[in-house]
Amino acid sequence: MDRLLNVMTGLSALLILLVLVSVRRARIRVEYSVSWLIAALALLILSRARGLLHSIADLIGVTYPPLALVLLTGCLFLVIFYRFSLIISQLKDDNIALAQRVAILEYHVQSLKNAG
Amino acid sequence: MPPKNGKSLLVIVPAFNEEGAVGSVIADVHRVMPDVPVLVVDDCSSDATVTVARGAGAQVLSLPHHLGLGGCVQAGYKLAFELGYQYVIRVDGDGQHDAADIPRIFERLRSSGCEMVIGSRFVNGTGEQTSMVRALGSRFFRVVLRPILGKAVHDPTSGFVGVNRIALGVFSRSFPLEYPEIETLVVLQRRRFRFEEVPCRMLPRKSGRSSITPMKSIYYIVHVLLGVFVNVLKYERRVPKQPGRS
Numbered sequence: 001m002d003r004l005l006n007v008m009t010g011l012s013a014l015l016i017l018l019v020l021v022s023v024r025r026a027r028i029r030v031e032y033s034v035s036w037l038i039a040a041l042a043l044l045i046l047s048r049a050r051g052l053l054h055s056i057a058d059l060i061g062v063t064y065p066p067l068a069l070v071l072l073t074g075c076l077f078l079v080i081f082y083r084f085s086l087i088i089s090q091l092k093d094d095n096i097a098l099a100q101r102v103a104i105l106e107y108h109v110q111s112l113k114n115a116g
Numbered sequence: 117m118p119p120k121n122g123k124s125l126l127v128i129v130p131a132f133n134e135e136g137a138v139g140s141v142i143a144d145v146h147r148v149m150p151d152v153p154v155l156v157v158d159d160c161s162s163d164a165t166v167t168v169a170r171g172a173g174a175q176v177l178s179l180p181h182h183l184g185l186g187g188c189v190q191a192g193y194k195l196a197f198e199l200g201y202q203y204v205i206r207v208d209g210d211g212q213h214d215a216a217d218i219p220r221i222f223e224r225l226r227s228s229g230c231e232m233v234i235g236s237r238f239v240n241g242t243g244e245q246t247s248m249v250r251a252l253g254s255r256f257f258r259v260v261l262r263p264i265l266g267k268a269v270h271d272p273t274s275g276f277v278g279v280n281r282i283a284l285g286v287f288s289r290s291f292p293l294e295y296p297e298i299e300t301l302v303v304l305q306r307r308r309f310r311f312e313e314v315p316c317r318m319l320p321r322k323s324g325r326s327s328i329t330p331m332k333s334i335y336y337i338v339h340v341l342l343g344v345f346v347n348v349l350k351y352e353r354r355v356p357k358q359p360g361r362s
Contacts (some may be wrong), residue, residue, distance in 0.1 A: 001143075025281050095184055096187045096190075096293065098177070099179055099180050099181055099182070099183055099187070100187065100190065100191040100194055102196060103177050103178055103179045103180060103191055104177065104191065104195050104198065106178065107177050107178075107195060111309075
């Protein structure tokens, strides 16, 4: 059990580090790093706070506490993926509308040039 | 390119890497309807589609990057709507649609007053130029769409489509992006718009070859089914049914 929790601690710390470095290098915008940092921090705390993890495991009816942590990790990442799917969909819609607008404006500019 | 043909019809030709066919498609349209302007919507082709289209006498709307069929067609609808056209007929850039059928679609659009007219390969039980996969797909979606639309549609996958200005306004704002033909019918039904079908001929491709593979066909069916049901479930303020409309 200790080994699994230690692995989770290490992975959470690595994720926090990775996100911070990416933010610093401007590869992730700050608003999109928040979800990852909160999730990684929650995992880090849960993997270290045994009492809290046992309580949560009892609450959701899981007898093996590290399994509760894995389940929580899965749920957290699902929420994050869903949120990013919403963002990507919105961005794609905006991108298509923008590309169409650019094409139409270019068409009008070209028509004006040809007329003048 | 303001409407100047009196009837204000625009023919749009969505095209992606169709340098081998688009020139003759434009020439065919000009031969059949000499006063009707043709707008080629180029989906960021990497070949000489734009040059060929301009050389054949079409106006060209060039997209800055590849959007796929729905985004490409919608760009044409948006421009047509902005320019004040009353009717738009879409003809595919691969030469499979016979330009000789355009006047019939246009006439039906004007005389019936319905929002969309589909050039159908199957309305008279023909469809001889259609592949088996496509014919099976059409048959499957005919069965799926019958209860949703409340009427039979013989060729739901046809891209040979004419719309009037009311539908043009709707599609300018909202248009299915990846495989638009079938979802468009559901969008129309949600707004209680009417559509009709007129028999049309399907020609062999003038160049290139179809990108449809068995795997893509399966993806297409799943994607379109999902799109249909999402559109059925989508919350929109529905337009009240008008008397005398089917």
